[in-house]
Amino acid sequence: MSRSTQRLHLPVNNEEDTVSSSRIPVGAGQGRPKPPGARPVRRAAAVVAAVMCASVLGGCGGSDSSDTDSGGPEKSQDRGPITLATGKDTTGTLQGQLDRWNKQHPDQKVTLVELPESADQQRQQFIQNAQTKSGTYSVLNLDPIWVAEFAANQWIDELPAKEFPLDRMIPSVVKTGEYFGKQYAVPFNTNAGLLFYRQDLLDRIGAQPPTTWDELKQDCVKVRKLPEGKGVDCYAGQFDKYEGLTVNFAEAVASAGGSVVDDKGKATVDTEAAKKGLQFLADGFKDGTIPQQASTYKEEDGRRAFQAGKLLFHRQWPYQWALANAKDGSSKVAGKFGVAALPGLDGPGKSSLGGLDLAISKFAKNKATALDFIKFFSSEANARTNLKVTSAAPPYTGLYDDPALRKQFPYLATLKESLDTATPRPVVVHYGDATAAIQESAAAALSGSKSVDEALADMQKNLSAAIAAK
Amino acid sequence: MRKTVASRPARSSRRAGTAGLAAALLSPTLLVLVLVIGYPVVAALRLSFQVSSESIDPHTGFKVTATSYGAENYTSVFSDDRLLRPWWNTTSFALASVTLEVLIGVSMALVMHRAFRGRALVRAAVLVPWAIPTAISGMLWKWIFNSQGVANEILGAQVLWSSDGLQAWLSVVIADTWKTAPFIGLLVLAGLQIIPGELYEAARVDGASPWRVFWRITLPLVRPALVVAVLFRLLDVLRMFDLPYVLVGPRKHSVETLSMIAFDEMTNLRFGTAAAYATVLFLYVAVVALAFVKLFGADLIGRGTGSET
Numbered sequence: 138m139s140r141s142t143q144r145l146h147l148p149v150n151n152e153e154d155t156v157s158s159s160r161i162p163v164g165a166g167q168g169r170p171k172p173p174g175a176r177p178v179r180r181a182a183a184v185v186a187a188v189m190c191a192s193v194l195g196g197c198g199g200s201d202s203s204d205t206d207s208g209g210p211e212k213s214q215d216r217g218p219i220t221l222a223t224g225k226d227t228t229g230t231l232q233g234q235l236d237r238w239n240k241q242h243p244d245q246k247v248t249l250v251e252l253p254e255s256a257d258q259q260r261q262q263f264i265q266n267a268q269t270k271s272g273t274y275s276v277l278n279l280d281p282i283w284v285a286e287f288a289a290n291q292w293i294d295e296l297p298a299k300e301f302p303l304d305r306m307i308p309s310v311v312k313t314g315e316y317f318g319k320q321y322a323v324p325f326n327t328n329a330g331l332l333f334y335r336q337d338l339l340d341r342i343g344a345q346p347p348t349t350w351d352e353l354k355q356d357c358v359k360v361r362k363l364p365e366g367k368g369v370d371c372y373a374g375q376f377d378k379y380e381g382l383t384v385n386f387a388e389a390v391a392s393a394g395g396s397v398v399d400d401k402g403k404a405t406v407d408t409e410a411a412k413k414g415l416q417f418l419a420d421g422f423k424d425g426t427i428p429q430q431a432s433t434y435k436e437e438d439g440r441r442a443f444q445a446g447k448l449l450f451h452r453q454w455p456y457q458w459a460l461a462n463a464k465d466g467s468s469k470v471a472g473k474f475g476v477a478a479l480p481g482l483d484g485p486g487k488s489s490l491g492g493l494d495l496a497i498s499k500f501a502k503n504k505a506t507a508l509d510f511i512k513f514f515s516s517e518a519n520a521r522t523n524l525k526v527t528s529a530a531p532p533y534t535g536l537y538d539d540p541a542l543r544k545q546f547p548y549l550a551t552l553k554e555s556l557d558t559a560t561p562r563p564v565v566v567h568y569g570d571a572t573a574a575i576q577e578s579a580a581a582a583l584s585g586s587k588s589v590d591e592a593l594a595d596m597q598k599n600l601s602a603a604i605a606a607k
Numbered sequence: 608m609r610k611t612v613a614s615r616p617a618r619s620s621r622r623a624g625t626a627g628l629a630a631a632l633l634s635p636t637l638l639v640l641v642l643v644i645g646y647p648v649v650a651a652l653r654l655s656f657q658v659s660s661e662s663i664d665p666h667t668g669f670k671v672t673a674t675s676y677g678a679e680n681y682t683s684v685f686s687d688d689r690l691l692r693p694w695w696n697t698t699s700f701a702l703a704s705v706t707l708e709v710l711i712g713v714s715m716a717l718v719m720h721r722a723f724r725g726r727a728l729v730r731a732a733v734l735v736p737w738a739i740p741t742a743i744s745g746m747l748w749k750w751i752f753n754s755q756g757v758a759n760e761i762l763g764a765q766v767l768w769s770s771d772g773l774q775a776w777l778s779v780v781i782a783d784t785w786k787t788a789p790f791i792g793l794l795v796l797a798g799l800q801i802i803p804g805e806l807y808e809a810a811r812v813d814g815a816s817p818w819r820v821f822w823r824i825t826l827p828l829v830r831p832a833l834v835v836a837v838l839f840r841l842l843d844v845l846r847m848f849d850l851p852y853v854l855v856g857p858r859k860h861s862v863e864t865l866s867m868i869a870f871d872e873m874t875n876l877r878f879g880t881a882a883a884y885a886t887v888l889f890l891y892v893a894v895v896a897l898a899f900v901k902l903f904g905a906d907l908i909g910r911g912t913g914s915e916t
Contacts, residue, residue, distance in 0.1 A: 261874060289663060289670045317668030378771065378858055430754035433769045441755065566663060566670065569875040573858060580771070 210497050211297040213504035218246045221510070222263070223278035223493075225254040228527040238513055245506040247276075256280055256380070267292035267500065275501035276511060279322055279494050281313035281561060282568050288316035289566040293496040294504070295319050301512065306532040307553075313561045314494045321496055323515045324532035326523060328491030329555040330374075330388060331548065333443060333451040333461070336475040338366060346477035348485050350392075350417050353450060354426055360449055370428040372421060373439045374452035378580045381435055383562065383572045384489040385452065386579040389414035391560050392479060392486025397575070397600075398563035404600040406575075406593050413482055415589050419582045432583060444468040452479060454491065455530060458548050476548040478555045488559040492530070530556070567603050574599035648889075655680055655882035680883035689868075690887065696776070697864045697888075700851075701844040701895075704783045708840060711784065712791025713833070717825075719792065720799045730796075737789040745853030748782040752854070769855050776861045779851045783844065791836045798832025799825070834903045841899060845892045865891070 221235065232249055239246045250273070252259045260283060266274050267290065279287060287293045298320035303311045306324060314322035334346050338360050347353040357371035374388075375381025387397050395410025405411065421427035431439070436454065443451040444461050446469040451457070458476065461468045479486035495515055497507045513519065520531035524542065530552055536542055537553035565571040578596035581587035587595070658679045661672050684690055719730050736744065751757045752768035759766055768778045802825065810820045848866035855862045857871060865888040872881035 257874065264876070289668055291669055377769070377856070379856060430765060430767055433754050433767050438754065567875065573871075576858060584771070 209294050209297070210504035210508040211300070213508075215503045216245050216506045217503040218248065219275035219501065219503050219507050219510060220248045220250045220273065221276045221278065221514075222250040222252060222266075222274035224256070224259050225251050227254065230523075230526050234514070234519060234522070238510060242506075242509075245503070245509075247510055250274060263287070263292075267498070270500045272498070272500050272502050274498050275503065275507045276514075277496045277498055278325060279496050281322075281490060281492055281494050282572075284314055284322050284494055284496070285316050285564045285566050286568055287496065288319075288321040292499055293321050294499055295321055296323060296497065296508070296511070300508075301515065302517065302533075305517065305534060307534055307556050309490060309559050309561065310492065310532045310556065313490055313492065314496075316564065322494035323496075323511055325493045325495045325515055326520065326529040327532045327556060328454055328530050329552060329559045330384070330452050330479055330488040331455055331551060331555055332477045332479050333453050333457060334475055334477060335360075335369075335446075335449050335470065335473060337473040338363065338369070338449055339475075341365065346475060347450075347480045348478075349480050350482060353480050357426060357449055366449075368447065369449050370431075370442070370447055371426045372450040372452075373427060373431040373434055373442060373448055375435055375439065376418070376427070376431050376583060377433050377435050377438075378576050379435065380572060380576075382579055383575045384491075386415065386418070386575055387489045387560070387562055388452070388479060388487060389418050391489075392481035393417070394482065396560070398565065398571075398604070402564065402604060404597055404604055406600060407597040410482075411593055412589055415579065415582055415593060417482070418579075419585070419589050422583050423585065432580075443474075444470060446470050455548060455552055456528070458546075459528060476551050478551060478558075485554075485558070488555045490556075490559045490561050492532070563600075563604075565604050570603035571600055574603050651882045651885055651889075654878055655886045657879045657882075659879060680879040681887075683880060684883045684887060690865075690884075692860060693863050693865045693868045694891070696862060697845055697847070697866075697891075699776070700779065700783070700847060700864065701841055704780045704787075704844055705837060705840050707780065707784045708788045708791050709833070709837060711788040712836070713795050715788060715792035716795035716799055716829075719796050733789045733792060735789075736786045737793075739786070741786065741849045742853050744782065744786050745850050748778065748785075749854050752778045769859075771859045771861050773861065775855045775859055779854055779862050782854055783847070783850055786850075787840060787843070791833075791840060794832050794836035795829055798829040802828045837903075838896065838899055842892055842896060845895060846888065 221231075223231065226232070226249070235247050235249055252262050260280070263274070263277060263279070263283070267287070277287075277293065279293075284293075288295075296314075301320075301323050303320070303323070307327065310324045310327045311320075313327075314320055314324060332346065339346065339356065341363055342356065342359040344352075344356050344359070347356055353372060360366040360369060361371075374385040376385060390397055390406065390411045391414070393410045393414035395408050395414055396405050397411070399405045418427070422429065422432065434442070439448070439451055439453060440457050440460065442448050443453070443457070444467065455476075461474060462471050464471055479488055481487065495511045497504060497511065501507055515532075517531075517533045517535065520533050521536055521539075521542070523529050524531050524536060525545070528546060531537075534553075537549050543549050562568075563571055574596055577599065578587070578592040581595075582589050582592035656676050656678065657674060658677045659672050659674045661670055663669070664671055715733055719726065719733065739747075749769070753759075754765070754767055754769075756768075758768065766774050768774050806824050806828075807820065810824055815823070846866050847864050848870065851859075851862040851864060852867055852870075857863070857867060865884060869881045869884035869888065872878075872884060
């Protein structure tokens with residue numbers, strides 16, 4: 138989910154940030170070339186022309202860019218300027234990375250096209266672009282959950298998997314770019330959930346971070362008896378009715394040994410494991426392990442509660458690490474917390490995967506350049522830079538063992554552990570319907586308006602319908 | 608007699624000439640209207656009858672879409688309670704918030720109409736909510752209604768406003784009333800200011816009570832302005848989208864309106880059903896507007912419907 142990934146960009150090394158952000162020229166308008174000869178005179182005509190030109194980037198001269206039979210990018214010999222369409226660059230570091238490419242390839246410049254920050258709006262723009270068969274966006278920075286939809290609609294090209302160092306990446310992360318056994322996208326960065334815990338309070342009861350849900354509950358009971366534990370709630374995640382709920386539900390199911398959708402693409406939420414997963418969350422709300430207000434929490438609400446010292450355990454993306462450690466007084470728990478893998482039913486749990494994947498638009502021009510650029514942009518060297526300046530989790534296994542990086546980001550080892558076992562969210566072409574079906578039933582179970590059994594039976598039915606695709 | 612017969616053809620030909628000129632002068636406007644209003648409406652209608660069925664090719668995984676025309680989108684919209692819930696939300700928002708807005712708006716107007724120190728300041732201040740874009744005010748109220756927000760602080764309770772339920776519905780009504788009561792207030796104030804002062808003087812001489820003055824003089828005379836204001840607000844609320852979407856969020860049953868459902872269908876690429884929902888909403892709004900105008904006689908085209916009714 139790119140919401141989480143963008144959040145991950147927030148804790149940035151400030152100096153780098155300001156330097157490179159000042160280099161960013163303009164916003165999204167950059168991607169579109171001005172129609173030649175647009176003068177104030179006959180402005181209306183120029184506007185119409187601009188709209189038309191925008192749909193076939195640079196195609197005003199008559200060349201047909203939306204040639205759907207141009208073949209995959211590996212066959213293309215076309216080189217020239219391209220664009221990178223991505224969600225709003227909250228880090229201000231992207232242009233710097235592009236500048237390095239542009240310096241080496243002056244005749245194949247990459248222009249940054251910034252899309253809105255919200256994942257939903259990004260998806261809409263990508264889809265509009267694809268439906269008009271526009272070549273405005275060459276390289277797409279996609280949320281992994283969209284890959285199936287974009288591949289099934291043939292909006293993106295298959296990529297030559299052999300030309301990428303996929304074997305050096307975390308296998309579960311590589312899988313997010315696959316559809317029907319083919320690689321349609323390559324990971325740019327990744328993301329997984331972690332259990333943030335109050336080290337100081339656990340130390341007081343002499344406990345290690347919990348690896349199971351039972352341990353988690355026992356720790357809470359003990360902490361509540363402490364004078365310092367007064368007013369501290371036990372556990373929270375992202376339980377509002379939005380994408381975060383799908384993530385948290387999928388994690389609970391996976392952590393109980395189940396799956397939401399199996400390898401054959403069949404919905405499997407009517408299993409015993411799925412029931413145990415959802416039961417943990419529903420019981421949590423009932424017995425107060427999870428505070429009632431957590432049913433309205435998104436990432437930032439939970440982060441504020443954790444930073445205010447009101448939560449003992451918090452399931453969160455890694456971006457919280459830097460913010461909760463801020464020494465400027467905004468966090469009451471700076472230096473007092475630790476990070477562990479998510480707990481599960483009988484042992485360590487499994488996280489859902491976030492992140493961003495790079496793909497090439499079917500309707501793009503200069504696909505050879507686009508392919509080369511993806512190789513550069515998703516390279517290990519670039520991932521290292523990206524981690525250093527934005528703390529975005531890299532897809533490369535090797536970077537997690539790098540001593541220098543581990544020193545700078547102490548949570549890397551835990552994050553790697555979490556990523557190794559992480560599961561992609563269900564690969565469904567109609568992901569929007571699938572996630573709606575999951576949220577619908579999960580929310581009903583958490584609020585207690587439906588029993589866990591009833592909710593899962595409904596979910597199984599609606600999820601199967603969403604997968605079957607009308 | 609001869610004179611009238613002779614003058615008749617001349618007058619009618621002159622009238623024909625004027626009509627021709629008027630048509631010629633208006634035609635560019637009409638053309639633009641047809642292009643920017645007529646075409647989208649027709650296109651949406653056409654789309655709402657376009658039924659597409661999709662399947663996934665089992666070998667390549669690619670989507671195969673087949674399109675035909677039929678009324679399936681409407682039957683799916685009208686089946687189950689898919690329409691009823693958002694329809695009821697839309698309607699109940701309209702009833703509740705417009706009623707509140709009229710009460711508060713009229714009181715605001717009465718206050719602003721009085722001559723008192725700092726009147727200009729009050730008038731300007733009252734308009735501030737109206738000047739803020741709805742999405743922004745949605746964000747503001749989202750913070751107020753946050754579980755750790757000001758509203759709960761003041762109430763001293765732990766109300767989960769943004770979770771599904773009556774409280775979420777209420778939060779939207781509150782935010783909408785806050786935002787648009789000034790609009791009604793402003794229009795009513797404009798109506799109040801054209802009421803001649805002599806009427807009030809006469810009433811005072813006759814010894815009418817303030818309540819009677821309001822009921823017999825102010826309200827009837829301000830009615831044309833008020834009816835137009837209410838009509839505008841009604842149409843606005845019936846197609847409400849941004850406030851519940853930003854304030855509470857999508858897929859929350861208690862606040863999901865018809866526009867939100869149409870939007871949701873569209874983002875999931877079911878353009879046919881989205882258009883069907885939009886068409887149903889369009890018809891509903893048209894019916895409500897027509898009924899309202901018939902009932903209260905809103906003076907929309909400046910003909911001056913009799914305030915004697």
